Amino acid sequence: MTTLxxxxxxVVGVGLIGGSFAAALRRAGGVDRILxxxxxxxTLAQAVTLGLIDEAVTLKEAAxxxxxxxxxxxxxxxxxxxxxxxxxxxxxTIVTDGxxxxxxxxxxxxxxxxxxxxxxxxxxxxxxxxxxxxxxADPDLYVGRRVMLTPLVENHPEDVAMVQAVWQxxxxxxxxxxxxxxxxxxxxxxxxxxxxxxxxxxxxTGGDDATLKLETAGSGFRDFTRVAQGSxxxxxxxxxxxxxxxxxxxxxxxxxxxxxEHALREHDAAWLEEMLARAAQARAxxxxxxx
Amino acid sequence: MTTLxxxxxxVVGVGLIGGSFAAALRRAGGVDRILxxxxxxxTLAQAVTLGLIDEAVTLKEAAxxxxxxxxxxxxxxxxxxxxxxxxxxxxxTIVTDGxxxxxxxxxxxxxxxxxxxxxxxxxxxxxxxxxxxxxxADPDLYVGRRVMLTPLVENHPEDVAMVQAVWQxxxxxxxxxxxxxxxxxxxxxxxxxxxxxxxxxxxxTGGDDATLKLETAGSGFRDFTRVAQGSxxxxxxxxxxxxxxxxxxxxxxxxxxxxxEHALREHDAAWLEEMLARAAQARAxxxxxxx
Numbered sequence: 001m002t003t004l005x006x007x008x009x010x011v012v013g014v015g016l017i018g019g020s021f022a023a024a025l026r027r028a029g030g031v032d033r034i035l036x037x038x039x040x041x042x043t044l045a046q047a048v049t050l051g052l053i054d055e056a057v058t059l060k061e062a063a064x065x066x067x068x069x070x071x072x073x074x075x076x077x078x079x080x081x082x083x084x085x086x087x088x089x090x091x092x093t094i095v096t097d098g099x100x101x102x103x104x105x106x107x108x109x110x111x112x113x114x115x116x117x118x119x120x121x122x123x124x125x126x127x128x129x130x131x132x133x134x135x136x137a138d139p140d141l142y143v144g145r146r147v148m149l150t151p152l153v154e155n156h157p158e159d160v161a162m163v164q165a166v167w168q169x170x171x172x173x174x175x176x177x178x179x180x181x182x183x184x185x186x187x188x189x190x191x192x193x194x195x196x197x198x199x200x201x202x203x204x205t206g207g208d209d210a211t212l213k214l215e216t217a218g219s220g221f222r223d224f225t226r227v228a229q230g231s232x233x234x235x236x237x238x239x240x241x242x243x244x245x246x247x248x249x250x251x252x253x254x255x256x257x258x259x260x261e262h263a264l265r266e267h268d269a270a271w272l273e274e275m276l277a278r279a280a281q282a283r284a285x286x287x288x289x290x291x
Numbered sequence: 292m293t294t295l296x297x298x299x300x301x302v303v304g305v306g307l308i309g310g311s312f313a314a315a316l317r318r319a320g321g322v323d324r325i326l327x328x329x330x331x332x333x334t335l336a337q338a339v340t341l342g343l344i345d346e347a348v349t350l351k352e353a354a355x356x357x358x359x360x361x362x363x364x365x366x367x368x369x370x371x372x373x374x375x376x377x378x379x380x381x382x383x384t385i386v387t388d389g390x391x392x393x394x395x396x397x398x399x400x401x402x403x404x405x406x407x408x409x410x411x412x413x414x415x416x417x418x419x420x421x422x423x424x425x426x427x428a429d430p431d432l433y434v435g436r437r438v439m440l441t442p443l444v445e446n447h448p449e450d451v452a453m454v455q456a457v458w459q460x461x462x463x464x465x466x467x468x469x470x471x472x473x474x475x476x477x478x479x480x481x482x483x484x485x486x487x488x489x490x491x492x493x494x495x496t497g498g499d500d501a502t503l504k505l506e507t508a509g510s511g512f513r514d515f516t517r518v519a520q521g522s523x524x525x526x527x528x529x530x531x532x533x534x535x536x537x538x539x540x541x542x543x544x545x546x547x548x549x550x551x552e553h554a555l556r557e558h559d560a561a562w563l564e565e566m567l568a569r570a571a572q573a574r575a576x577x578x579x580x581x582x
Contacts, residue, residue, distance in 0.1 A: 128509070146509070199544070201569075203544050220485065225574050226514045227514065235567050253490070264538065267531065272527045273527040276521075277523040280492075
């Protein structure tokens with residue numbers, strides 16, 4: 001196995017996701033120079049101070065100088081980013097991303113990059129934290145984590161292989177799947193839990209006895225609601241971007257919840273115990289427990 | 292402050308909750324001798340081997356010999372336990388419990404204990420784990436945790452004070468509240484998360500792409516679903532016992548979820564961001580983060 005070495009990497013958005021990508025590749029010796037671009041000069045300066053990036057640049061400079069561009073911004077900002085880099089993009093530069101939804105990101109790429117869309121290999125690392133910003137960046141964030149690539153028909157196979165190899169250098173395990181399937185899968189395992197956890201917080205804080213309830217809450221509450229601390233802006237974009245899949249998820253979850261409520265209403269303790277036993281077993285058997 | 296010392300403690304149900312209570316009191320030097328009763332002889336034998344209890348006894352013996360009886364069984368079993376101990380209960384013996392619901396436990400106590408119900412001080416420690424059995428017992432389980440007592444009008448204040456002092460020896464912080472309020476509070480902060488987490492597992496495993504989804508799921512899923520591993524029998528009893536409060540909770544949560552679904556359907560990104568920001572802030576401000 002030959003070691004892949006990127007000359008210049010540019011990271012657009014140097015927070016948790018982008019900063020961790022930079023830190024992981026630097027540690028792996030997979031990159032010579034790291035540029036950082038983003039909205040806030042102070043965040044870029046912080047990323048330089050932390051050693052995550054070597055230099056803060058504009059999007060135009062990033063497009064012109066980088067061999068690989070990694071976009072780690074809220075998905076609502078992608079189309080503008082693609083439009084801004086398109087005219088300056090090097091002929092051999094590969095663009096990839098860490099966006100949590102893929103269909104809308106691909107649409108944004110087709111619209112913003114135009115004929116250069118073949119240079120964009122869409123990706124999504126299944127890793128995160130409720131922590132934010134460059135100081136949350138961690139070279140271990142992707143170790144043992146799943147990364148899904150959703151290649152375009154226009155992509156050159158060697159470019160897909162390159163992006164895959166880069167993620168493997170970060171310690172991730174990479175799979176390629178269809179973008180529609182991706183959006184459905186993440187709607188279930190990631191977006192739906194966030195939606196419910198946030199609304200559960202909204203429900204508690206807006207209801208009776210909120211202070212007593214929050215004081216009384218224990219470790220079950222703590223874990224169930226942890227994800228609700230995520231970035232409101234990032235998650236707003238995710239829900240808007242993955243709206244159709246989310247609405248389908250909500251309708252399907254409601255069916256299961258209605259079935260259970262019926263059992264409770266009818267005093268059907270046997271059904272409840274069977275359901276609880278299936279759920280407990282499925283959770284105990286979850287392959288992620290081994291990680 | 293004088294140190295309370297119980298002569299003989301009897302624990303009915305020597306699993307996580309009962310075993311941890313025994314272990315905490317023994318470590319605090321708050322007890323001379325610990326008896327254990329329960330359904331399964333092998334579990335009692337294991338508790339003796341682990342040093343959680345000194346002796347396995349019948350319910351009748353526990354009633355006759357103990358100064359304090361702690362019932363830590365699924366709440367559906369309480370009425371039978373109360374009926375069995377009632378005829379043998381020492382005149383000065385205090386009975387308390389760790390049941391997760393209080394109105395139905397109090398009903399069971401009135402029915403099973405009859406005129407001796409004044410000797411029963413209902414309680415509920417807000418601590419737990421998905422682990423089960425005597426080997427999961429931990430003297431630190433209650434340290435820093437909330438314990439709610441829901442005293443009866445028949446209780447002698449000094450008996451309530453004694454139970455409170457015993458929990459304080461376990462490291463818990465104790466509050467007294469009304470049993471109706473208790474059942475509403477725990478329905479929100481404990482039972483509802485368990486219900487949703489279990490049904491979310493049921494939904495994933497019964498739906499499309501279950502294997503891919505479970506493989507893809509990350510740390511958000513892990514935390515959100517952790518409680519779903521709890522004992523199916525214990526949770527069945529909790530949901531059945533707290534049915535009215537649970538049905539009210541489900542109706543209220545549905546209103547909040549419907550409001551958010553409406554916003555998503557109408558592309559109301561501003562409302563979604565405001566809600567997500569409120570939820571993130573409330574979760575970040577949760578007093579339990581300091582524990």
